[in-house]
Amino acid sequence: MQDIAKLIAGFRRFQGNYFRGDNELFTHLKDGQHPKTLVIGCSDSRVDPSLLTGADPGDLFVIRNVANLVPPYEPDAGYHGVSAALEYAVCQLQVEHIIILGHSQCGGIAGLMNSDCDCQVGEFIGKWVRLAEPAKKKVREELLDKSDLLQTRACEQAAIMLSLENLLTFPWLLQRVEDHSLFLHGWYFDIQRGELLRYSPDAEAYVPLAPANNHKIHSSHMPLKLKGTV
Ligand SMILES: [Zn+2]
Structure with missing residues (x-):
């Protein structure tokens, strides 16, 4: 029960911050939400979009699922x-x-990369992560000579781009992108380094958005380039 007690104590702090004193945030939010940003992140407990970005209640509309995937329009x-x-x-x-907020050490992507055998991962997980199969195929073809670790990292990053491409299959979303009223971003949180990267179409690679505090480039952390990305 200690785990639950910790959560209740946490809510009491939240209550103290937002519902007592002079914080008026919920005076506005009680009538409705007007977030400007949608984050699609992984269900992974280490990758909470609001915690990572210091967002306040009402700032982010969030969708979380295994491996932060977006299916195509169906x-x-x-x-x-x-x-x-x-x-x-x-x-x-x-x-x-x-x-689209991806991350390193993603269990969903690791499951996909290790699914070369016929074994099925769970009742639902295997089918779900196979949405990212095109990303895995691309990595296997283009980075065949790289280590498993680097291929998995590249697949985590390629899956973000695949989800960005899938977003554009939704006609009402594509329309807003073409109208320049909606902007798409691919971010990657490197858990080991505590670093945030973004996909740069110009560089065709992930580049630091918020570099690690102790910035020291490791060969295994160099951006991986994949051809034909968005
Ligand atoms: Zn994940």
């Missing part, structure tokens, strides 16, 4: 949780930015 009878949240953020809330 208007069929399936239950499309990610697509529904995406539609709400883009069409109702009119967010102005979408950030």
